[in-house]
Amino acid sequence: MPELPEVETVVRGLQTVLPGRRILAVRLDKTDFIENPEAIEEELPGSRIIAVRRYGKFLVFDLESPKGNSRAAALLIHLGMTGKLITHPAGAPVVPHTHVFFSLDDGRELRYTDIRRFGSIRFLPESTSSSALGKLGLDPLEATQTEFLAQLHGRRARIKALLLDQTVFRGMGNIYADESLWRARIHPARLATNLREDQLHRLYGSVQHILNEAIRLKGSSISDYVDSEGKRGEFQLRHRVYQRKGEKCFRCGSAIGRVIIAGRSSYFCPRCQRSPRARGVKRPASSTRTKSR
DNA sequence: CTTACGGCCTGGGTGC
DNA sequence: TGCACCCAGGCCGTAA
Numbered sequence: 001m002p003e004l005p006e007v008e009t010v011v012r013g014l015q016t017v018l019p020g021r022r023i024l025a026v027r028l029d030k031t032d033f034i035e036n037p038e039a040i041e042e043e044l045p046g047s048r049i050i051a052v053r054r055y056g057k058f059l060v061f062d063l064e065s066p067k068g069n070s071r072a073a074a075l076l077i078h079l080g081m082t083g084k085l086i087t088h089p090a091g092a093p094v095v096p097h098t099h100v101f102f103s104l105d106d107g108r109e110l111r112y113t114d115i116r117r118f119g120s121i122r123f124l125p126e127s128t129s130s131s132a133l134g135k136l137g138l139d140p141l142e143a144t145q146t147e148f149l150a151q152l153h154g155r156r157a158r159i160k161a162l163l164l165d166q167t168v169f170r171g172m173g174n175i176y177a178d179e180s181l182w183r184a185r186i187h188p189a190r191l192a193t194n195l196r197e198d199q200l201h202r203l204y205g206s207v208q209h210i211l212n213e214a215i216r217l218k219g220s221s222i223s224d225y226v227d228s229e230g231k232r233g234e235f236q237l238r239h240r241v242y243q244r245k246g247e248k249c250f251r252c253g254s255a256i257g258r259v260i261i262a263g264r265s266s267y268f269c270p271r272c273q274r275s276p277r278a279r280g281v282k283r284p285a286s287s288t289r290t291k292s293r
Numbered sequence: 294c295t296t297a298c299g300g301c302c303t304g305g306g307t308g309c
Numbered sequence: 310t311g312c313a314c315c316c317a318g319g320c321c322g323t324a325a
Contacts, residue, residue, distance in 0.1 A: 001317075032302095057318095081317055083306090116303045120319060154298070157296055166319080173318075188306095223305085223317085264318080 002079040002138070003057060003173030005214035006225050006233065009202065010053040010085055017108070018061070018089055027101040033080075033114065034100075035122040036104045043073065043123060044102070056136045056170030059085065059236045060182040070186030073125050076133075076165055080118030082223070086111055086230050115224075136170035140207050141170075152192040159203075160188035161262035172207075175242045178267045179204040182241045188266040188271040189259065196274070213238065 026044045030036040061075040086110050127212035138151055151168055161179040162168050181188050183206035186199055219225060219233030224260040226232055240250050245258040249269040257270045
């Protein structure tokens, strides 16, 4: 599942081959996940890729039009769950579910493969600072601790939901939200507004640490994620809670639990990450110090 | 406005 | 062999 570290890894790979390259031809197969396929077929051939960037979970190709007009066009790609963007030698065998082919002027071909087609591609004729990207929140790796705290201040939503909300923090996803919360020892269902300052500080540090480590290890290859050269990441070997329901917590040995928050599976350690119920609610002193639920 | 939730898109994996 | 079902992430509509 491409989240921030996976997209960052793909971007860094593409940055070594794409800038300066001209797109000679475009071939589209299935187009139901492309917002404006006609515009792509019309505008991309002949244009040059100036830069490749990550914006949240989006890849952005900045383009220079062949027609010389200096309007900054861009191609926006979201990998969804199963999207892959890989450069191939021309004529390499085409794997199933490959829907988009960009022929480059160095003989290579950039191909987009997406089994589920939960990804999306969009051509932006004007500036990239428009619509789609405009609503996205802070990049968690660029945010200072102060900015990070301000983004959560007073929010009564559950912390996990806020970490997943792209208008709060762009790029966070399910894996890294769970891993960060485990590291910070914060239960995913805690309301952000109820977290103590030291917990928020810990969360900020954990998010930074987890994301940087994941980038260093080139992402998590859970199902079939691979980078722009088709290579797998290794951060899945460092997962402490994600998809580890019933297995032992690396810190305390308790069985990892799973709850649904914001419609997503959330993995956590019931002992290291105390549930909101277990702490906030006053209960009779006689009551046994109970566990789960 | 904020938050929660259900449904939809697609197809691989699983279990009967 | 077949097939119903679950699940994943983003997004949208609806309701409180």
